[in-house]
Amino acid sequence: MLVELRDVVAYYRSPGRAPTKALDKAEIAISGGEIVGLLGDNGAGKTTLMRVMLGLMHAELGYVSVLGLNPAQNRHKLLKQCGAVIDGQRELPPRWTPLDLLRFVGTSYGLTDRAIRERTDDLLERFGLIEVKNNVINSFSRGMKQKLSLILALMHNPKLLVLDEPTIGLDVGATRELLEHIRSAALSGCAVLISSHQLSVVEQIADKIAVIHKGRTVFQDSPEALVRHVGRGTVKLEFAELTACFVGALPSVVHVTGNQVALPLDVEILAVVFGLAQRCNMKLVNIDRPVDFENAYLTLLEERSKDHVHIP
Numbered sequence: 001m002l003v004e005l006r007d008v009v010a011y012y013r014s015p016g017r018a019p020t021k022a023l024d025k026a027e028i029a030i031s032g033g034e035i036v037g038l039l040g041d042n043g044a045g046k047t048t049l050m051r052v053m054l055g056l057m058h059a060e061l062g063y064v065s066v067l068g069l070n071p072a073q074n075r076h077k078l079l080k081q082c083g084a085v086i087d088g089q090r091e092l093p094p095r096w097t098p099l100d101l102l103r104f105v106g107t108s109y110g111l112t113d114r115a116i117r118e119r120t121d122d123l124l125e126r127f128g129l130i131e132v133k134n135n136v137i138n139s140f141s142r143g144m145k146q147k148l149s150l151i152l153a154l155m156h157n158p159k160l161l162v163l164d165e166p167t168i169g170l171d172v173g174a175t176r177e178l179l180e181h182i183r184s185a186a187l188s189g190c191a192v193l194i195s196s197h198q199l200s201v202v203e204q205i206a207d208k209i210a211v212i213h214k215g216r217t218v219f220q221d222s223p224e225a226l227v228r229h230v231g232r233g234t235v236k237l238e239f240a241e242l243t244a245c246f247v248g249a250l251p252s253v254v255h256v257t258g259n260q261v262a263l264p265l266d267v268e269i270l271a272v273v274f275g276l277a278q279r280c281n282m283k284l285v286n287i288d289r290p291v292d293f294e295n296a297y298l299t300l301l302e303e304r305s306k307d308h309v310h311i312p
Helices: 046-053 075-079 098-108 113-126 142-154 172-187 199-205 223-231 244-249 267-279 293-306
Strands: 003-012 020-030 035-039 061-066 082-086 160-164 191-195 208-213 216-221 234-239 255-257 260-264 284-288
Touching: 003 046, 020 035, 020 046, 020 191, 020 208, 035 046, 035 172, 035 199, 046 061, 046 160, 046 191, 082 142, 098 113, 098 142, 113 142, 142 160, 142 172, 160 172, 172 191, 172 199, 191 199, 199 293, 208 223, 208 293, 216 223, 216 293, 223 293, 234 267, 244 267, 260 267
Parallel strands: 020 216, 035 191, 035 208, 082 160, 160 191
Antiparallel strands: 003 020, 003 061, 208 216, 234 260, 234 284, 255 260
């Protein structure tokens, strides 16, 4: 496991104000080659979690191990092995060229001149920016700047990529292209954490998701597991009316409410229920399909909000 955080508690501190708890027993785990999507509302603690992971903010309590290091004690050593895009296109120097910027970044990571040249040419070629390597960044589109930000993060072959909203503002084509580059990095063994409010992006690319709510990790598993968890793996069938013949023969795992039956999303059980409906001359009027990823995520947050989780 390249990244492991368990029971992490962290506070924001401002002069003259009482500390505010930003993380409350948060946890996350990322293996090499794995892409984890970090989800949560604004203020849920996503940015804090990333800052703790990179050693930019200290945890008060909990276990934090990133690439075998304690980030709070080894921040500089850790950052040399990590790449990050935190709304990166705003941070790019507008009057520099990609070539100048990549040389500067490569030198800061201690790469040799030869390694910088080879890595620069390879990345610019892969990302389709080789023809504009001597153009000033101020002339670039947002998509080009986003790609350049990712190139900077990949320049030193990092073991961990931390990406905050890397596709925001991009069109469908540019988003698809950027996600392919992120997948390529993961295939090389890099661990990837991607935070985004674009649920479709996370669903497309993440092997696993971690949902943060009020500073606490409330779910950590695959996107498909979230759908099963929230949807309870059920499908609902609504009939014009239910007959005694039909209801009396239903398997015990099927629940009846009004003219609707809820049953496990299982091929054999579905076949039994549809067979019964046909024999009893039942008229099917509606099928509620299993919940999709977006609705599963929103339902999870709604359920957690009703729990009234309080962070003192």
